[in-house]
Amino acid sequence: MKASLLNLVKKFWLIVFLISSLVFLLHYFIEQATLVSKPLYFSSKFFLLTVLVHIVFWILSSLTWKYLLVMICNVSISPFQSFSQLVLVSIGKYMPGKVWGMVARGTQLKELGIDIKGIFLLTIQEQILILHASAIVSAILIGFLIETTWAYGLMSVAILSLLLGKHIQIVFIILFNHLMSHFKKDKLNIKKTITQRHSLSLLMAYMMIWILAGCIFSGLYFTFMTKNEFSLNIIAWLILANTIGITVGFFALFAPAGIGVRESVSSLVLSQVMPLEQAIFLSLLFRLWTVLTELSSGIIVGYILGKNIFKKQPIKSTSKLLDNKKGTLSKRH
Numbered sequence: 424m425k426a427s428l429l430n431l432v433k434k435f436w437l438i439v440f441l442i443s444s445l446v447f448l449l450h451y452f453i454e455q456a457t458l459v460s461k462p463l464y465f466s467s468k469f470f471l472l473t474v475l476v477h478i479v480f481w482i483l484s485s486l487t488w489k490y491l492l493v494m495i496c497n498v499s500i501s502p503f504q505s506f507s508q509l510v511l512v513s514i515g516k517y518m519p520g521k522v523w524g525m526v527a528r529g530t531q532l533k534e535l536g537i538d539i540k541g542i543f544l545l546t547i548q549e550q551i552l553i554l555h556a557s558a559i560v561s562a563i564l565i566g567f568l569i570e571t572t573w574a575y576g577l578m579s580v581a582i583l584s585l586l587l588g589k590h591i592q593i594v595f596i597i598l599f600n601h602l603m604s605h606f607k608k609d610k611l612n613i614k615k616t617i618t619q620r621h622s623l624s625l626l627m628a629y630m631m632i633w634i635l636a637g638c639i640f641s642g643l644y645f646t647f648m649t650k651n652e653f654s655l656n657i658i659a660w661l662i663l664a665n666t667i668g669i670t671v672g673f674f675a676l677f678a679p680a681g682i683g684v685r686e687s688v689s690s691l692v693l694s695q696v697m698p699l700e701q702a703i704f705l706s707l708l709f710r711l712w713t714v715l716t717e718l719s720s721g722i723i724v725g726y727i728l729g730k731n732i733f734k735k736q737p738i739k740s741t742s743k744l745l746d747n748k749k750g751t752l753s754k755r756h
Contacts, residue, residue, distance in 0.1 A: 466646050473642030480635040487628040495545045496537050507724045514721040556629035557670045564663040588622030637662025664692035
């Protein structure tokens with residue numbers, strides 16, 4: 424009885440998680456929709472461009488996560504599996520605790536043969552790369568926009584830090600193993616780390632992801648809020664405000680998905696180039712857009728994963744499929 428109940432929970436808990444997350448997402452969507460007043464303007468051209476940029480954002484994010492899995496765990500997954508795992512993390516951050524999306528993704532990674540240590544290292548490495556890329560993008564934009572000695576110095580340090588990606592991972596492993604030795608816990612048995620070339624490639628990819636996220640933010644500005652000419656300067660400010668806002672919101676553990684914190688920080692940065700009221704409106708509009716797109720992505724992923732669960736088709740990694748084919752060939756010979 425207990426075994427059958429446990430199997431039932433293992434089979435359907437992911438669907439329950441998705442439905443619960445989507446309920447929280449729908450709540451936030453309705454809440455944010457009441458805060459956003461009627462847009463002052465609408466440009467169909469920039470709206471379509473923003474949608475296109477968002478699609479490119481998801482494609483690059485999925486391919487980068489797929490690449491990171493190969494580099495850290497030597498496991499290859501399909502682009503849709505990569506996309507679905509990122510969606511789990513995105514919608515999970517709206518639930519109290521903010522970590523349930525990563526937990527849900529971790530169960531999928533276990534099905535691919537990755538142990539707890541590997542999942543932990545993979546998640547930490549991902550967060551280090553994301554935050555490092557955010558710092559570099561922000562520093563470069565500050566250097567170009569503010570044009571002071573300290574801003575140029577910050578930009579130079581950020582660019583030089585591109586060469587430290589591999590060493591940051593090694594330092595983390597040493598610190599983690601040192602911490603675990605005090606608790607008499609197992610250490611991370613890492614036989615190899617990301618090479619400097621791969622680390623640089625991943626950092627560049629995550630920097631591009633941050634820029635694309637800022638371009639989505641910019642697209643909403645030109646779609647709904649202004650008839651002004653296309654301006655690279657205002658786009659740079661918008662990318663900077665969005666990057667800093669999301670990064671600070673990431674550390675606000677008390678706020679699901681950084682709600683409130685992200686908007687406040689982004690608005691404060693944008694107040695340097697536009698009225699504060701307009702900056703707040705844009706930040707709320709971006710939150711509404713984000714929640715709507717994540718809600719749509721979650722429904723799509725939930726539908727497809729649900730179909731696979733009811734068909735009893737477990738997720739398999741490419742590496743496992745290759746091993747099965749090799750085993751079959753060896754038996755024939």
